[in-house]
Amino acid sequence: MGYTFNGYRRPDGQVGIRNYVGIIPSVTCASDVASAICRQVQGCVTFPHHQGCCQMPPDLERVTDTLISLGKSPNLGAVLIVSLGCEGTDVERLYKEVSATGKHVEIIRIQELGGVSNAIQKGTDIARNMAIEISGLQREETDISEVVMSIKCGASDTTSGIASNCVIGYVADKLVDLGATVIFGETTEFIGGEHLLARRAVGGENGPVGQKIYQIVNEMEGRAKAIGCDMRKGQPTPGNIAGGLSSIEEKSLGAIMKSGSRPIQGVLEYPQHAAGCKGLWIKDTPGREPEILTGMAATGAQFMIFSTGRGAPQGFPCMPVIKICGNPNTYERMKNDMDLNAGVIIEGKNSINEVGEAAFAKMLRVLNGEMTRNEAIQYFTSIDIHCLGPVI
Amino acid sequence: MAEVFALKAIDHDNVATVFTNDVKAGMIANVADKKGHHFEIQLLSDVPYGHKIALCDIKKGEEIIKYGEAIGAASKDIAAGDYVHIHNMDSQRGRGDLEGGTV
Secondary structure, eight states: OOOEEEEEEOTTSOEESSOEEEEEESSGGGHHHHHHHHHHSTTEEEOOOSOSSSBOHHHHHHHHHHHHHHHTOTTEEEEEEEEOSSOSSOHHHHHHHHHTTTSEEEEEETTTTTSHHHHHHHHHHHHHHHHHHHHTOOOEEEEGGGOEEEEEEOSOOTTIIIIIHHHHHHHHHHHHHTTOEEEEOOGGGGTTTHHHHHTTBTTOTTSHHHHHHHHHHHHHHHHHHTTOSBOTTTSSOHHHHHTTOOSHHHHHHHHGGGGOSSOEEEEEOTTOOOTTOOEEEEEOOOSSHHHHHHHHHTTTOSEEEEEESSOOOOOBTTBOEEEEEOOHHHHHHHGGGOSEEOHHHHTTSSOHHHHHHHHHHHHHHHHTTOOOHHHHTTOOOOOOOOOOSOBO | OOOEEEEEOSTTOSEEEEOOSSBOTTOEEEEEETTSOEEEEEOSSOBOTTOEEESSOBOTTOEEEETTEEEEEESSOBOTTOEESTTTEEOOSSBHHHHOOOO
C-alpha cells in the first residue's frame, strides 16, 4: 500500500512538515537576542545553545557545520542568523551554505548594530517580513519515501527494550521498506550490543560500515574510560537504575531494539545532514537529550519518534517529537506528556505490531500537521551541540 | 496460582524481568518466554516493577544473560529466585575504574 503526506516542498527538494522562520544564534552570546526576536514574531523558532567561542578549532568547525545542517532543516522556510560579531563560529560560511538551499537567509550582527536593543529591533523587522513571506506556502502531496525519521529513547527502563523500542523498530522497518530514511544514534547505548549492529551493516561486520560502528563505540567508551572511573550513574543514569537497568550493556541491548532489523547503510558524523541517504543510518551522537535532539534535527529529520519508560517530556523547536511510553505505570501518571501508550504490550492487551500500526498512524497525522504533546506546550529548550574538546 | 508475571526474553537467558507491582519475597513468579512456554519460580526477595530475577543459580563471576547476550557478571553468588541488580551484578563495560584513566 502506498502512503503520502502533505508537506512543504523546499527549493532544494527537501520536504518540511512544519513551516517556521528559524532564528539561529551563531554563538551562545547571541542566544538572548535570538530568543527576544523569537518571542516577538509569530511562526518563529530559535535554538539557544552554549557553543561557538573559546573552543578548539575542530570543535568550532563542528559547531559551524551543525548550525549549517540545522539551518538546512526542511521544517525551516527562512532563516535569520544572529551573530555577536567576535565569535569563533565561521558565520560567513554559515550564511553562505544555508543560503545555498535557496531559502531566504539574512544575518544581523549585534556589535555592528550598536548593541542588544538595536539588534532586537532590526531582527524583529526582518523576522516579521520572513514570517509573512512564508506564511502563505501551501502543503503539497508527497510520497512517504521523502520521510526522514529520527529515533531515540530517553529516561529508559526495562519496559523500553521490551515494548516501546520494539514499536519504534516496527515503524523503522516499515518506513525503510517504503523507501524512506531512518536515523538512529546514541552511540553510548551501543556498548554491549555493537556486535549485533555491526553484523547488520551493509558489507558485513568486517566491511567499512561494520568496522566504523566498532570504531565509534570504542571512541565513545574510550572517552568515558579516560576519566578513570566507573561509567555507571553517568550511564546508565540513576533513573535507569531505579527502573531496573543494571548495566550499560542491558540498557544498550534494549535501546538498539528501536533500530528495527533492516541493514545499516552507513554512519553519519554528528554535524552531518542526511541529504541523499536512504534506508537505515546511524548518526554518532551521545544519548543526552540536548545534544542528540539538536544533532537529529541537523540531519534534516522532519520529526523524531522517542521512546520512554520513566517519562521524558522534552521536544525540540523545529522537529516534532512523538513520545511513546513503554511503562503502563508511567503512562498512567504522565499521559499528558505521552502521545502513545505502549504499556499495553506489557499488560498483554495488544501486540507490538498493533501498537506499531497505531504509532505509524500517529506519525502520518503529525506529518500532515497534527501537533505532538510536547510541541503543543513548546517544551523546547533541550538544545546543545555535542563537542569533543575542552572549553578554553 | 502464580501471582507475579515475569518475562524471559530469549531461551538461554538466566534472568527474567518482573512486570507486576508490589512483588514480595515468597511470591510465586510465572515466568513466560516469547514462545508461550511458562514455568514457576519462588522469589527469595522483594522485587520492584521492571527489575530482574535469577532463573537458576549463578556463581560469582559468571555472566548475567538477558536478550541472549551478556549484560554483566555476578559480583556474588546468586540463587535461583533472587533479585538481580547492581547489588549482586556488575557492568563489564565503560570501567575506567578498572583500567585507569588518562585524564
